[in-house]
Amino acid sequence: MSGIWAIIVLDMQRFFKERVRLIAGLIQPLLYLFVLGSGLGASMRMGPPGGVPGGAPAFDYRAFIFPGVMSLALLFSATFAGITIVFDRQIGFFKAVLVAPVPRAAIGIGKVVSGALQALIQGTILLIFLPFMKIDLSVMSIVWVIPAMVLAALTFSSIGVAMAARFTSTNVFPILTNAIMLPMFFLSGAMYPLQPAPVWMQRLAHLDPVAYAVDLIRGALLGREHMFFESPMLSIAVLCVCVVVLTWSAVNVFRRGEELDLTGPTKFTWRK
Numbered sequence: 001m002s003g004i005w006a007i008i009v010l011d012m013q014r015f016f017k018e019r020v021r022l023i024a025g026l027i028q029p030l031l032y033l034f035v036l037g038s039g040l041g042a043s044m045r046m047g048p049p050g051g052v053p054g055g056a057p058a059f060d061y062r063a064f065i066f067p068g069v070m071s072l073a074l075l076f077s078a079t080f081a082g083i084t085i086v087f088d089r090q091i092g093f094f095k096a097v098l099v100a101p102v103p104r105a106a107i108g109i110g111k112v113v114s115g116a117l118q119a120l121i122q123g124t125i126l127l128i129f130l131p132f133m134k135i136d137l138s139v140m141s142i143v144w145v146i147p148a149m150v151l152a153a154l155t156f157s158s159i160g161v162a163m164a165a166r167f168t169s170t171n172v173f174p175i176l177t178n179a180i181m182l183p184m185f186f187l188s189g190a191m192y193p194l195q196p197a198p199v200w201m202q203r204l205a206h207l208d209p210v211a212y213a214v215d216l217i218r219g220a221l222l223g224r225e226h227m228f229f230e231s232p233m234l235s236i237a238v239l240c241v242c243v244v245v246l247t248w249s250a251v252n253v254f255r256r257g258e259e260l261d262l263t264g265p266t267k268f269t270w271r272k
Helices: 002-017 019-041 061-080 083-091 093-099 104-133 139-164 172-186 199-205 209-222 232-260
Strands: none
Touching: 002 019, 002 104, 019 061, 019 104, 061 104, 061 139, 061 172, 061 209, 083 139, 083 172, 104 139, 104 232, 139 172, 139 209, 139 232, 172 209, 209 232
């Protein structure tokens, strides 16, 4: 536990020293929410899949995408937190972490938890905008949305750590992360309902962990009638499996990295 706590404290100190990162991380979700949401919301209204008695809309488009926007903030903040692993590897600091008398599992868990905490800070700030979404919240909604956000943040952070464990360049990591995360986000149903989507898109959503996180948060805020997957327990189970498998994968890379000398500065090989 002391090793996990040390990793968390180190990463959180870095996070709070980079306040620009916190502010910049909120710009993209707010653009989706107020600019895109207001533009598209002017021409469409969202309601439950079965319709609303009397034909009245249940809420507007911004209310529907709000859980998706929260997932967006959690996703990119948590995954990009893993870049500290790549940076430390380049300067050789990560090798010092690996030779410390700390189990490799503690390093992996500490990185996942610290990335999740950083994402939760940004996601919690977005909750301030809930009153503007005209969402009828109950006490149970608040009770359920916090654990849903925590589980989503842990899942996204484990994705970032598992990816960062395999990179040695801070230039390549953000590019490939965007190339992977953006399709996962747009296939998750964050910006549109999955029920009327094409069958191939629905099948891909079943393979997308981001879709389960979005669906869980949406169910907590808007009710189970707006969920795509049949049961919240399915989403919880899938996300828990993702956290365990991806964290275990990163820990295995840390164990092999020291033996194979993959944790030092990036080496460039020039072809003749």
